[in-house]
Amino acid sequence: MSSTVGDFLIERLYQWGVRRIFGYPGDGINGVFGALSRAKGKIQFVQARHEEMAAFMASAHAKFTGELGVCIATSGPGASHLLTGLYDARMDHQPVLAIVGQQARAALGGHYQQELDLLSMFKDVAGAFVQQASAPEQVRHLLDRAVRTAVGERRVTAIILPNDLQDLPYHEPARAHGTVHSGVGYSKPKVVPFEADLQRAADVLNAGRKVAILVGAGALQASEQVMAVAETLGAGVAKALLGKAVLPDDLPWVTGAIGLLGTEPSAQLMNECDTLLMIGSGFPYAEFMPKEGQARGVQIDLQPDMLSLRYPMEVNLVGDASETLQALLPLLEHKRERRWRDKIERWRASWDKTLEKRALAKADPINPQRVVYELSARLPDHAIITSDSGSCANWFARDLQVRQGMQCSLSGGLASMGAAVPYAISAKFAHPQRSVVALVGDGAMQMSNLAELITVAKYWHQWDNPQWICAVFNNEDLNQVTWEQRVMEGDPKFEASQSIPDVPYHLFAISIGLEGIYVEREEEIAGAWERALAADRPVLIEFKTDPNVAPLPPHIKLEQAKKFASSLLKGDPDQAGVIVQTAKQVLSSVLPGKK
Numbered sequence: 001m002s003s004t005v006g007d008f009l010i011e012r013l014y015q016w017g018v019r020r021i022f023g024y025p026g027d028g029i030n031g032v033f034g035a036l037s038r039a040k041g042k043i044q045f046v047q048a049r050h051e052e053m054a055a056f057m058a059s060a061h062a063k064f065t066g067e068l069g070v071c072i073a074t075s076g077p078g079a080s081h082l083l084t085g086l087y088d089a090r091m092d093h094q095p096v097l098a099i100v101g102q103q104a105r106a107a108l109g110g111h112y113q114q115e116l117d118l119l120s121m122f123k124d125v126a127g128a129f130v131q132q133a134s135a136p137e138q139v140r141h142l143l144d145r146a147v148r149t150a151v152g153e154r155r156v157t158a159i160i161l162p163n164d165l166q167d168l169p170y171h172e173p174a175r176a177h178g179t180v181h182s183g184v185g186y187s188k189p190k191v192v193p194f195e196a197d198l199q200r201a202a203d204v205l206n207a208g209r210k211v212a213i214l215v216g217a218g219a220l221q222a223s224e225q226v227m228a229v230a231e232t233l234g235a236g237v238a239k240a241l242l243g244k245a246v247l248p249d250d251l252p253w254v255t256g257a258i259g260l261l262g263t264e265p266s267a268q269l270m271n272e273c274d275t276l277l278m279i280g281s282g283f284p285y286a287e288f289m290p291k292e293g294q295a296r297g298v299q300i301d302l303q304p305d306m307l308s309l310r311y312p313m314e315v316n317l318v319g320d321a322s323e324t325l326q327a328l329l330p331l332l333e334h335k336r337e338r339r340w341r342d343k344i345e346r347w348r349a350s351w352d353k354t355l356e357k358r359a360l361a362k363a364d365p366i367n368p369q370r371v372v373y374e375l376s377a378r379l380p381d382h383a384i385i386t387s388d389s390g391s392c393a394n395w396f397a398r399d400l401q402v403r404q405g406m407q408c409s410l411s412g413g414l415a416s417m418g419a420a421v422p423y424a425i426s427a428k429f430a431h432p433q434r435s436v437v438a439l440v441g442d443g444a445m446q447m448s449n450l451a452e453l454i455t456v457a458k459y460w461h462q463w464d465n466p467q468w469i470c471a472v473f474n475n476e477d478l479n480q481v482t483w484e485q486r487v488m489e490g491d492p493k494f495e496a497s498q499s500i501p502d503v504p505y506h507l508f509a510i511s512i513g514l515e516g517i518y519v520e521r522e523e524e525i526a527g528a529w530e531r532a533l534a535a536d537r538p539v540l541i542e543f544k545t546d547p548n549v550a551p552l553p554p555h556i557k558l559e560q561a562k563k564f565a566s567s568l569l570k571g572d573p574d575q576a577g578v579i580v581q582t583a584k585q586v587l588s589s590v591l592p593g594k595k
Helices: 005-015 027-038 051-065 077-081 083-091 118-122 136-153 195-207 223-233 264-272 321-331 339-360 368-376 391-399 420-430 442-462 479-489 505-511 522-533 558-569 575-587
Strands: 020-023 044-047 069-073 096-102 129-132 156-162 211-215 236-239 254-257 275-279 296-301 315-318 384-387 407-409 436-441 468-474 515-519 539-544
Touching (some): 005 027, 020 051, 027 096, 044 442, 051 083, 051 096, 069 083, 077 083, 077 118, 096 136, 118 129, 129 136, 136 156, 195 275, 195 296, 195 315, 195 321, 211 264, 223 275, 223 321, 254 264, 296 321, 339 368, 339 391, 391 436, 420 436, 420 442, 436 442, 442 505, 479 558, 505 515
Parallel strands (some): 020 044, 096 156, 211 236, 236 254, 275 296, 384 436, 436 468
16 A cells, blocks of 8 residues: 555654654544554554643643654644643743644635634744645655754644645655755754853853842753852752752752742842843743842843843843853852852741741641642652642642652643643653652643543553552632732632532542542641552542632732732632631741741
8 A cells, every 4th residue: 555645744753753642533634543553553642632631741741851742633623722732832932743634625715614724823823834735745844844943943833734635645756846855853953152252141140249040941951050050159049930840949049939939038039139140931020030230130041032031131141051051160250258148048948947837837628738748758759740820839839849850840831721630641651650740720620631530541551650640629719810819909709700619529530440539637638648659540639728828929019918908808708718827827937836
């Protein structure tokens, strides 16, 4: 049988190093699925419950492996469902390729069933490269260019394949005018600034007496170099959420997360520094950076359009983080004066005590901070942790203490609900021997993640190590938005929009062959984690948590305090619980032993 366009596509993806594709089938892409079947496992297909989840999985695959993530969907709604997950990849600068079906070429323009203008639809999310094939000979260069663009520019790309084209015999392009003859292969370049620019950066950093470093996802492969620079400069290091795994939290000068979900020592670090070194981060909130003019700045990023965007930097270096820091290190002077570093370590030590007191404060029925606090010390080495968006991201940011060798991520730039479980599934496929834990709010579980437990049930027997845990924070509230209504708008909780049904998530897990654990008492939290980590199959732990435990920002502004007070005066339905729990959390930082 002659090779079809679909067969060529799968073989070419294999040549590019693709070994896994996430997606969902449909008649608009059946020609490619037939080729996948004929390839007999050369490329693994992972069937998600929904195309959006497949795109999240592709994004997470790129994050947890550094490889190209690939997702596939049929025409019409299958293609449109991919968009949210693809935007997650685009906003977090991940290389992802979407392969989507389309109606037959002769039907296009005829208002045919499931015919959407996919070129226009994908133009924003896959603007780096999106093309629709019209002839078999064209598929070769479309695929080669889509892959090379995705991995070379760390962007989302898309290829659209009409369904009648997929089953046609494949022909190589003729050696003739008007044809394109492309090839496979990409090698990552070494990107380092010129020596003169490195010296300018060193001069700024050497002159600083109070150096602060902010790291993001772009520094994940530069942990050793970041540590060396921080030690040389006597600096403290704050971490954007996507850079949480750059450095382990057991280093006393690592101040943790920055921003609304951040820590007090990170806020203090930025408020008092006189020099800022920003590495591979697009952290968006300027109000948590040093005041303009307070600090001299140096920034390192691979993408020029991200430089001097969040803070007016004096020296902007285009370069790979690890290579640039390695070249910068010999130019830096070792700072013998350590009063600034000592101060940072005191802030951090004090914050650790505050975090513990907040986590152990009694709540009704469970303090959500304690859920993550108890997990931290029990995490196996090299674990991978994912978090959803929502109030659970606060506890992930602050209470989860990562160690060397761990990985963790979430939907960063997009901050989409529903990413934690598909991220955790993708992480397990990429690293089947490692333990994976997903932290998820009940809103995200009801929105999309509950169904993806079926994906876990379908595939977990293939994993070398079955240790996969989903922790659900069940508080019957869309909690982050509820607190945003109170603190940012000055409005009480709007129950019609915020209250959600109480669902027995653990029983659903049991019903599909997973282990389910229900926890409603704080003294049972530690034991539940230990039971889950010892289980012979994936586990869902449902924690019945208190929605009135406030996700406090690192410092409360007067305007926020006024709006919060206003929301209570307007008659918040949870007023009594909110007042009690907020008092406990605030007082935990000023009253010794307060619980």
